[in-house]
Amino acid sequence: MELQKLAESLHPLERKILPLLETTPDTGMLIEKSRLKEVEVTRALQWLSNKKLIEIKEEVRELVFLDKNGQLYLKTGLPERIFLTALNREMSLKDVEKASRLSKEELSICMGLLKKKGAINISKKGNDVFVSLTDNGRSILKKEMLEEQLLKHTFPLERKSLNPQELFAFNELIRRRNIIRTEIKKQRAATLTDLGRQVLESVGASDGKDVIDSLTADMIRSKSWMGKTFRNYDLNAPVPRSNYGKIHFENESVSYAKSIWLEMGFTEMSGSMVQTAFWDLDSLFVPQDHPAREMQDTFYLKNPSQGKIPDDLKKKIKAVHENGGDTGSKGWGGVWDEEKAKQLMLRTHTTVLSAQTISRLKREHLPAKFFTVGKVFRNETPDWKHLFEFYQVEGIVVDPNATLNDLKGYLKEFFKKMGYDKIKIRPGHFPYTEPSLEVEVFDKNKNQWIELGGAGIFRPEVTKTLMGFECPVLAWGLGLGRVTVPYYAITDLRDLNRNDLKQLRSMKKWMLRPQ
Secondary structure, three states: OHHHHHHHOOOHHHHHHHHHHHOOOEHHHHHHHHOOOHHHHHHHHHHHHHOOOEEEEEEEEEEEEEOHHHHHHHHHOOHHHHHHHHOOOOEEHHHHHHHHOOOHHHHHHHHHHHHHOOOEEEEEEOOEEEEEEOHHHHHHHOOOOHHHHHHOOOOOEEHHHOOHHHHHHHHHHHOOOOOEEEEEEEEEEEEEOHHHHHHHHHHOOOOOOOEEOOOOHHHHHHOOOOOOEEOOOOOOOOOOOOOOOOOOHHHHHHHHHHHHHHHOOOEEOOOOOEEEHHHHOHHHOOOOOOHHHOOOOOOEOOOOOEOOOOHHHHHHHHHHHHOOOOOOOOOOOOOOOHHHHOEEEEOOOOHHHHHHHHHOOOHHHOOEEEEEEEEEEOOOOOEOOEOOEEEEEEEEEEOOOOOHHHHHHHHHHHHHHOOOOOEEEEEEEEOOEEEEEEEEEEEOOOOEEEEEEEEEEEOHHHHHHHHOOOOOEEEEEEEHHHHHOOOOOOOOHHHHHOOOHHHHHHOOOOOOOOO
């Protein structure tokens, strides 16, 4: 009864392969005889092996193939044969070259090989090299060399089948360019087990026409299923892992972070990754002599090297930098350089989008909340905790009634939904916010606090200059990579972008969901 069930569980591919195994153990021949694809034969053999119906043995073979120069020399003769044939007397090397029409490289090889065989004498007369045949050379001319005999074999050859003389010729030719080559081939052979023979007797040589693998609507209407046997399915049978296409795990975390802010009523900001220093730095009240503007910290464009800056804001930005403008600030002093502000760069933070967004706001638009999750670029040397390209989570709340407590509330809510229970906010410093905060969260895996970004309230030098009126603007910029790596058990930020296939296949999906 169990034997019958096993026979009825055979897949159509298994039914086609099983009878052939009585006379054809080689998998290559199975493909030819069955007229199935290689992948179909491989699957059928694996399924039969899982059912203990066959045993699969793998043999590693080293095969010798004739390469392109070997195929040429099989027609024209080996260069050393041509060399000896041309050498009918003592001749200069230049005359041998003309008579044999061999290349300089081939001449050089022949000289070494034939000298080693004792086939030629080499002498020097003045500036010329002369070559003459020895008695051994004349003897070689009258018979085939071992290398020539090997080239006349039928290829491919199995290396272990070579006799001592053939193996000598093989070792001589394999050192030369493109005459012969070897390949390691894995050959699989499948043989029936006792159980397999019993099942084969039960199944017979049937092609499975009377076994139904799947039931269709046409079969039900025509009743063609009647009198047929339905194939049994083993739900516990092992199956190969299916590597399906999926979103990159970093992109999953980006989408999730966006969903948090969207559910809190924020509007997404967007903008170019290439910005002028005016928007990336000057509009945010970053002094023009700040270290962040140096080439070692920022990627500047060479062509084009400058962009346009808005005329309506240019004078205001110049004034606020030099003397504070109408903000009550003293500014940074000195002379603001418009040419520096026109420099094009890869944005160093997504706060540039916040600056552009509030510059377009009017009083009647308030209150308003915006966010973005975008790429930023820093001229950093990559290591386990630094990247030169990474995602930043940016947000602003423009509200006349906004307070520092509101800012802390937004940050705590975001990190809670990103899987962090503990968040610590401490004083910090940034040129464009006052007060400024630095955000830390507790990493349970490392059992330590890690810094994730900055936050604060935009200074009047930023808000009043860009909007034309003062209004509290809560702002934050957080590194997304550092937020997400604990979830993925990654200790090196560079692993986010290694594109290692094994890592991508095994990486778990982002399963957290906003509460």
